[in-house]
Amino acid sequence: MKNKLKVGLAQIAPVWLNKEQTLQKVKDSISEAAEKAVELLVFGEGLVPGYPFWLALIGGAEWNTKVNKELHAHYVANAITIENNDLAELCTMAKSHKMAIYLGVIERPKDRGGHSIYAALVYIDQKGEIQSVHRKLQPTYDERLTWASGDGHGLKVHPLKAFTVGGLNCWENWMPLPRTALYGQGEDLHVAVWPGSNHNTKDITRFIARESRSYVLSVSSLMSRSDFPKDTPHLEKILKNAPEVLANGGSCIAGPDGEWLVPPVIGEEGIIIKELDFNRVLEERQNFDPVGHYSRPDVTKLIINTERQSTVEFDS
Numbered sequence: 001m002k003n004k005l006k007v008g009l010a011q012i013a014p015v016w017l018n019k020e021q022t023l024q025k026v027k028d029s030i031s032e033a034a035e036k037a038v039e040l041l042v043f044g045e046g047l048v049p050g051y052p053f054w055l056a057l058i059g060g061a062e063w064n065t066k067v068n069k070e071l072h073a074h075y076v077a078n079a080i081t082i083e084n085n086d087l088a089e090l091c092t093m094a095k096s097h098k099m100a101i102y103l104g105v106i107e108r109p110k111d112r113g114g115h116s117i118y119a120a121l122v123y124i125d126q127k128g129e130i131q132s133v134h135r136k137l138q139p140t141y142d143e144r145l146t147w148a149s150g151d152g153h154g155l156k157v158h159p160l161k162a163f164t165v166g167g168l169n170c171w172e173n174w175m176p177l178p179r180t181a182l183y184g185q186g187e188d189l190h191v192a193v194w195p196g197s198n199h200n201t202k203d204i205t206r207f208i209a210r211e212s213r214s215y216v217l218s219v220s221s222l223m224s225r226s227d228f229p230k231d232t233p234h235l236e237k238i239l240k241n242a243p244e245v246l247a248n249g250g251s252c253i254a255g256p257d258g259e260w261l262v263p264p265v266i267g268e269e270g271i272i273i274k275e276l277d278f279n280r281v282l283e284e285r286q287n288f289d290p291v292g293h294y295s296r297p298d299v300t301k302l303i304i305n306t307e308r309q310s311t312v313e314f315d316s
Contacts, residue, residue, distance in 0.1 A: 010271050011269060039126070040189075044219050170194050173192045205252050205254045
């Protein structure tokens with residue numbers, strides 16, 4: 001059964017800006033997926049502790065305001081610091097269930113001083129070990145008011161049974177060169193994580209699948225007005241302009257021919273499960289392989305800097 005892989009798309013809402021309670025929802029989803037023998041479980045972008053919706057709702061670009069500062073500080077305080085073992089329990093569960101996990105988090109890394117935050121995609125393998133942390137290369141539009149820009153260190157792929165899996169955050173999936181960086185390492189199962197909504201997933205998911213001749217899992221979160229905790233700072237200001245639904249999901253799966261295996265699922269919380277057959281990748285690569293027989297590296301070639309960037313280096 002090496003060529004078959006059971007995947008799960010965890011389309012859930014965070015307990016918004018609450019790290020501990022959102023991590024508990026993640027653990028509950030892992031337990032539920034384990035009961036259904038899921039081998040790869042994927043969560044949406046920045047799920048822990050949630051997407052910064054306030055930026056578009058209360059004038060996030062206003063300079064030097066108390067409201068924006070307090071919300072940002074609350075966000076940073078609820079971010080994930082991997083060096084503090086914030087994901088240790090998830091790693092233990094992954095090992096126990098022999099389940100690989102892709103999890104979108106807001107990361108507060110110590111190697112960048114511990115005060116700036118990044119939209120990061122964390123890969124935990126079936127042995128419960130964190131194998132990559134990909135910090136989003138370019139935050140999108142108003143996200144730049146709260147997230148810092150990442151680097152190429154996390155542009156990695158990982159073996160998983162017969163598959164080679166890699167992933168990108170949200171609009172990174174629209175960037176041809178990061179996609180190519182993963183293709184060139186043999187990716188044939190692409191994970192695209194999103195904060196939510198099918199307007200993101202409905203076109204790009206099938207396009208990437210057709211371009212790469214790979215399976216593509218697009219995984220989104222959910223968010224509605226009722227998902228804002230009552231103790232959220234400045235909640236009344238946020239709700240004043242918030243629509244009833246801020247993220248409607250849209251998680252989906254496309255096959256290596258670009259056709260739907262699971263079309264976008266709207267507004268339903270839960271785990272979407274599908275078994276993938278690796279042989280379909282080999283079938284579709286017969287007529288097109290973007291980094292193999294249908295490439296010309298003598299004419300065009302991509303160079304990638306995979307160093308983890310830091311402001312300070314110590315020469316010992």
